[in-house]
Amino acid sequence: MSRTVEVTVLSAENLQLNKKPVRGNTFVTVHSDAGTDAGAVTKVDSEGGSYPSWNDKVVVNVPLHARFITVEVKSKTTSSSSLTGSNSVGVARIPVSDFIGGYVPENQLHFLSYRLWDGNVKRNGVINISVRVKVSERSSCSSNSLPFAAVTGVPVAGNGSTGVVTGIPALCQSSLTKLAPLEAVLFEIDGTLCESYRAHECIISRMLREVIGFNGGEPVTPGFIYDIIVGKKKDDIALSLFPDDLPRGLKFVDDEEALFRKEAARWIWPKEGFIRLSRWIERRELKRAAVTSASRANAEFMLSHLGLSDFFDAVIIDDECEHGKPHPKPYLKALEALKASKDHSFVFEATFPGVKAGVAAGMPVIGLDYYTPLNLLKEAKATFVISNYKDHKLWDALYELEKVSRALSV
Numbered sequence: 333m334s335r336t337v338e339v340t341v342l343s344a345e346n347l348q349l350n351k352k353p354v355r356g357n358t359f360v361t362v363h364s365d366a367g368t369d370a371g372a373v374t375k376v377d378s379e380g381g382s383y384p385s386w387n388d389k390v391v392v393n394v395p396l397h398a399r400f401i402t403v404e405v406k407s408k409t410t411s412s413s414s415l416t417g418s419n420s421v422g423v424a425r426i427p428v429s430d431f432i433g434g435y436v437p438e439n440q441l442h443f444l445s446y447r448l449w450d451g452n453v454k455r456n457g458v459i460n461i462s463v464r465v466k467v468s469e470r471s472s473c474s475s476n477s478l479p480f481a482a483v484t485g486v487p488v489a490g491n492g493s494t495g496v497v498t499g500i501p502a503l504c505q506s507s508l509t510k511l512a513p514l515e516a517v518l519f520e521i522d523g524t525l526c527e528s529y530r531a532h533e534c535i536i537s538r539m540l541r542e543v544i545g546f547n548g549g550e551p552v553t554p555g556f557i558y559d560i561i562v563g564k565k566k567d568d569i570a571l572s573l574f575p576d577d578l579p580r581g582l583k584f585v586d587d588e589e590a591l592f593r594k595e596a597a598r599w600i601w602p603k604e605g606f607i608r609l610s611r612w613i614e615r616r617e618l619k620r621a622a623v624t625s626a627s628r629a630n631a632e633f634m635l636s637h638l639g640l641s642d643f644f645d646a647v648i649i650d651d652e653c654e655h656g657k658p659h660p661k662p663y664l665k666a667l668e669a670l671k672a673s674k675d676h677s678f679v680f681e682a683t684f685p686g687v688k689a690g691v692a693a694g695m696p697v698i699g700l701d702y703y704t705p706l707n708l709l710k711e712a713k714a715t716f717v718i719s720n721y722k723d724h725k726l727w728d729a730l731y732e733l734e735k736v737s738r739a740l741s742v
Contacts, residue, residue: 334395335432336466341374341403342738343385344448345727346457346608347421349407353382354421357408360459362390365425366398376408382457383611391466400425403459405448422448422456431463439465443735458731462738507696507715508678508729512736516619516672518663518690519644521634522626523562523682523702525606528634531599533557535591539584540573558703562683564625565656593633602638603700605721610643612730621646621666623679625657625686645670658688663695678715687712698726 339362347354356378363371372390384405394401402425406418424446431442441464450456522528536557540546547556560572570581613620622644624631631649635641646669650656653665667674679690682700690697691713699714709717718726 334393337392337394337401338389338464338466339392339401340389340462341386342460342462343383343387344405344457344459345383347382347384347405347448348456349419349421354407356381358384358421359406359408360386361404361406362392362401364392364394364398364401366395369393383615394428398428400427403446403461405459420451422450424448424459432465443738445731445735460734508733509736511676511678511696512733512740513676514616514618514733514737515676516621516667516670517613518621518623518666518677518679518695520681520683520686521622521624521631524603524680524700525622525640526600526602526634526638527702528596528600529562529703531592531596532561532588535588535595536561539588539591562704565650566627589627589630592630597637600634600637603720605723609721619670619672620644621648621670623648623662623666625650627651658685658692660689660693663690663693667693681714684708684712687714
């Protein structure tokens with residue numbers, strides 16, 4: 333006896349072959365460990381590269397004594413229509429206990445994501461699928477009446493493997509799931525999209541050394557510069573430097589920004605992993621805004637230098653708002669410009685005032701611990717903190733969010 337299982341192979345993320353991104357022509361095979369047939373094969377995705385999308389439903393016969401089904405991503409090696417010439421990209425072996433058993437109806441639709449493992453038993457991306465067991469009208473609705481061999485994982489390389497286990501879902505519970513379906517993602521620029529703070533620090537230090545009598549002639553410390561510029565509006569910076577001479581302070585800030593735009597191209601680059609995240613956002617057609625304490629001239633310079641001038645639907649400048657960060661006004665203004673709900677949006681921030689502003693606007697904020705101390709980001713109530721956009725905490729949360737979003741769309 334066997335069950336008929338419908339597997340919809342949705343998409344995969346961050347696939348590599350020989351340590352390089354997969355260029356295309358990927359397909360997926362699905363079969364049971366105890367089945368006698370050859371299993372099923374999806375259509376070929378020729379355009380998605382290392383982020384393919386199939387959205388292809390296949391049907392697999394799974395015997396009652398089966399322990400798992402195997403999902404394998406392959407890449408064609410020839411341009412012909414035949415699938416015989418191909419390389420294995422990654423394998424996930426999925427315990428049947430992940431979608432059969434327990435107290436849910438057997439015909440329940442399950443959205444699942446799994447780590448893929450390559451032939452060298454190394455992680456190689458994630459595959460996203462949905463699974464439903466087809467139940468005949470005369471069958472019991474209770475999955476408990478059917479026998480199965482419950483397992484939590486199996487060797488990646490089959491019999492005789494050295495014990496590397498797959499079949500463990502690549503997801504974890506996260507506080508982002510409440511945002512499903514996601515509408516928008518908002519970013520600060522300085523320190524969040526790019527590594528710009530060091531450029532400001534070096535330019536300001538050099539300029540202050542030329543100011544006669546400033547700080548008693550002693551060099552200023554990095555901590556001093558951090559305190560006066562991070563997350564601050566232009567007037568606040570000017571008064572921090574020259575409390576009794578606002579015009580002089582404002583001219584100093586203008587001169588520093590001009591030097592920044594002249595010299596900073598060699599200093600700033602995208603945060604690690606941001607390109608991957610930007611593609612994830614674009615593929616899902618999410619709305620996006622930059623909400624920054626930088627001046628408009630500096631913001632436009634950085635976005636242009638990073639190749640992101642057309643990425644954002646809106647750019648909100650602190651100094652152009654009635655109140656700046658940590659007041660929520662800049663983020664509320666961004667939501668208004670995007671026509672997005674705070675209940676379906678979240679923020680990336682790198683400063684204490686920025687995190688406070690996003691939280692006050694009613695959104696989860698993911699903190700980046702580039703130069704703001706971790707304890708301050710937590711004190712500001714960041715949902716969680718990452719070191720860069722490759723951090724597994726971020727991607728586990730996004731996978732879980734996407735899983736819930738798909739379930740809601742059914």
